[in-house]
Amino acid sequence: MNELLNDPFVQSSALPLALGFALVGVLRVAGGAAVGRRIAVAGIAAAFLAVFALVIGVPALPPPSSMGKLFWSAAVGLALGLATDTVGLRGRAASALVAVWLSGSLAWIAAPAIASAADVATALILLAVGAWVAFGRLPSRAEGPAAPAAVLLALALAVGGTALIGSSASIAQAALALAAATGGFLLWNWPVERHAWGVSGQAALGIVVLLAAVLAFFTQAQAALLLIALPAVLADHLRRRLPLPETGFGRAAGTAAMTVIAILPALAAIGAAYLLTGGEASPY
């Protein structure tokens, strides 16, 4: 069993998928009919933190490194999401909380590394994506969770693949674990969308931004290529243009199609990273 848990492939895929699926279910049941529907999505961030602790270890507090700061920032995001979703906070107030948490976390992680104009530009791009996470996907929208979950899956895949090619296996495993945990959530919400997205979902999206920040500032990976993956955020806009009926089948097909559409730019980013290394990816 120990050997299985220590297998990097299991740590990055099957384990977080199973944990994500299980934790979403547990939160749904524990929260009851009304609250459970809102907090279930926190299972994504919770599964991410559990796998991070297993693979990389629980960082010290205060954390000496950016990966440690990422862990504790994610933990704060999870706590924030659970608290606000439990009371049912929505709208601009919820978005503002996400914005404060995400911008504060980005500053905590990235500030020590900013030393050039390129670093400032990178920070601004990350802040812009963070602003989209906070305000572009308002939790008050009536839409189901599948669309933002598909975007999260795609972005996490992009970060994980780019990190793996760029010789940063721990960031790769963390990002791929986030993608797999999101898959666990999507298993509950396809073909029928059962849960809400909420602040906990926004927090999960924020975690992928923080992962991208660590990748960009503290590794040799070609993090700029992640920009190629950004069109994934438009996937649900494209979904509305698909000629699908407004039936259960139509909605399920639309979600599946949207997930594929979201993943395409992520694969393009990974492919570009692979080509830039001359076709030589880690591990050695």
Add this chain to the structure above:
Amino acid sequence: MKKLFAAALLASATIVAIGAPAFAAPVSYKIDPAHTAVVFIVNHLGFANAVGRFNTVSGDVTFDKDAVQNNAVNVVIETASVDTNHAKRDEHLRSPDFFNAKEFPQLTFKSTKVERTGETSGKLHGDLTLLGVTKPVVLDVTFNKEGVSPASKKETAGFSARGTIKRSDFGMKYGVPNIGDEITLLIEAEAVKS
């Protein structure tokens, strides 16, 4: 009476002069990077041990072979200089998975105590700071030789040190246990009088 007093004074002075210990002054040396090797050995998946070194090492040694308590060592190693003879692996070692060279460009060792265990051997106690974490470590040290080097014509002292650390103690947990937690250190150093 005066003669007796003078004789007693002379005798006392002689006894004091003979009995007093010879206090050698500690001498400062600078580590010679060209003749210093800091090597580490770590188990790789149980198949074999991987061997690596750091190519950029600097520091100073305060050496007093007659009074070991006066000895001190300060070493600074550039983590980005890690070298395992494989470019991709070295890039991985510099990443946040291991040495996190961008955030922690140096690892340092500062001695706190030296204890003699034999004629030319001792235990070097010190604080190792790696990834921002400081832990005490103990190295087995052998004093090899001191004198004027026929090559450089400079006063040189040479040492060997051995020790083991657990990288997880310093927060470097990635890959454990597939990539060994216990790291064996082999240090061969020459230091030139400042």
